[in-house]
Amino acid sequence: MKTLVARSLKYQEGVVSVLDQYLLPHQTTWHICQSVEEMAELILTLKVRGAPLIGLAAALLVAHLAEQGADKEALAKAIDELEATRPTAVNLMHCMAKLRIALQQPNWVEAVVSTAESLFEEDIALCERMANFGAELVSAGDNLLTHCNTGALATAGIGTALGVIHQAHAAGKNIHVWVDETRPLLQGGRLTAYELSCWDIPYTLICDNMAASLMAAGKVDKIFVGADRIAANGDFANKVGTYNLAVLAKHHNIPFYVVAPVTTLDTACPNGQAIPIEERNPLEVTGVSGSFGQCQWAPSNANVFNPAFDVTPADLVTGWVLDSGVYDQEAVSSGALLALN
Numbered sequence: 001m002k003t004l005v006a007r008s009l010k011y012q013e014g015v016v017s018v019l020d021q022y023l024l025p026h027q028t029t030w031h032i033c034q035s036v037e038e039m040a041e042l043i044l045t046l047k048v049r050g051a052p053l054i055g056l057a058a059a060l061l062v063a064h065l066a067e068q069g070a071d072k073e074a075l076a077k078a079i080d081e082l083e084a085t086r087p088t089a090v091n092l093m094h095c096m097a098k099l100r101i102a103l104q105q106p107n108w109v110e111a112v113v114s115t116a117e118s119l120f121e122e123d124i125a126l127c128e129r130m131a132n133f134g135a136e137l138v139s140a141g142d143n144l145l146t147h148c149n150t151g152a153l154a155t156a157g158i159g160t161a162l163g164v165i166h167q168a169h170a171a172g173k174n175i176h177v178w179v180d181e182t183r184p185l186l187q188g189g190r191l192t193a194y195e196l197s198c199w200d201i202p203y204t205l206i207c208d209n210m211a212a213s214l215m216a217a218g219k220v221d222k223i224f225v226g227a228d229r230i231a232a233n234g235d236f237a238n239k240v241g242t243y244n245l246a247v248l249a250k251h252h253n254i255p256f257y258v259v260a261p262v263t264t265l266d267t268a269c270p271n272g273q274a275i276p277i278e279e280r281n282p283l284e285v286t287g288v289s290g291s292f293g294q295c296q297w298a299p300s301n302a303n304v305f306n307p308a309f310d311v312t313p314a315d316l317v318t319g320w321v322l323d324s325g326v327y328d329q330e331a332v333s334s335g336a337l338l339a340l341n
């Protein structure tokens with residue numbers, strides 16, 4: 001397999017390495033990953049995270065195992081086990097489906113390796129195209145708001161929603177970004193704040209419950225978020241708290257955009273109700289943990305609801321920024337997404 005290097009995932013000198021996103025921003029730790037069990041644990045604990053990235057990390061690991069001599073049955077099992085780690089981000093299913101097809105080829109080792117390489121390099125290009133299309137929607141001086149983390153850490157390229165923000169800044173549009181900290185795992189407060197700091201993009205970190213009053217005060221011009229799965233009718237699943245923002249944006253007449261590559265589309269899903277929503281460990285809500293240690297504040301017997309994602313209905317979306325262009329309500333309601341996937 002060729003050398004492949006992204007912000008939080010690389011294949012170099014014969015090993016697959018991943019940057020531990022759970023420990024960022026205060027600890028930079030790379031893990032060498034040599035087994036399905038190791039990659040599954042990294043994905044399950046969000047050390048490896050981000051809808052495009054989890055699919056690519058799994059794909060590189062499978063390709064590495066193929067080159068190491070794993071037989072077809074072992075590879076088929078690896079694909080199944082990695083696909084089962086997280087149920088919502090369809091990019092993972094997309095990548096695993098491509099590897100299953102490669103595994104059926106006569107020269108299946110080469111086919112699996114070249115498929116993994118293509119998926120990785122394709123994502124870089126998809127990010128570039130989304131960023132360019134989305135940046136056209138940003139006006140000079142805009143105050144933007146984003147949720148969770150959708151940058152280079154979560155993809156093989158510059159990111160999805162954060163890639164749009166990066167490109168708008170690079171185009172000299174003099175933007176400022178309100179960053180939702182994104183409870184419970186703080187991808188915004190830890191990772192988006194870190195990425196925007198690295199890029200010298202002005203931002204202000206807020207708690208998720210502060211977004212409403214900023215919108216009411218006229219301090220938010222546009223909202224850009226990512227997605228983990230977009231259904232055929234344009235409904236989409238994204239980090240929990242996204243639906244809150246969409247409802248608030250509608251109430252305050254603020255443009256609300258979802259940014260995602262074609263690998264996030266799942267037109268086999270007719271609408272958002274068909275998207276499986278991952279539920280996670282209650283300890284993520286009853287306390288917090290990371291490079292700073294951990295503490296639990298809620299009663300140990302507290303009942304907890306911890307969905308990792310929520311679903312935003314298409315009628316709350318101003319535009320879908322994909323790698324093939326920007327689609328409005330009229331295009332999506334007339335079935336434009338069906339032609340893409």
Ligand SMILES: CSC[C@H]1O[C@H](OP(=O)(O)O)[C@H](O)[C@@H]1O
Pocket residue numbers: 049050051052147148149150151154155159160161187225226227228238239240308
């Ligand atoms: C470009 S990442 C898309 C999506 O994935 C994130 O979820 P997680 O941090 O749980 O992997 C988040 O929902 C992002 O919007």
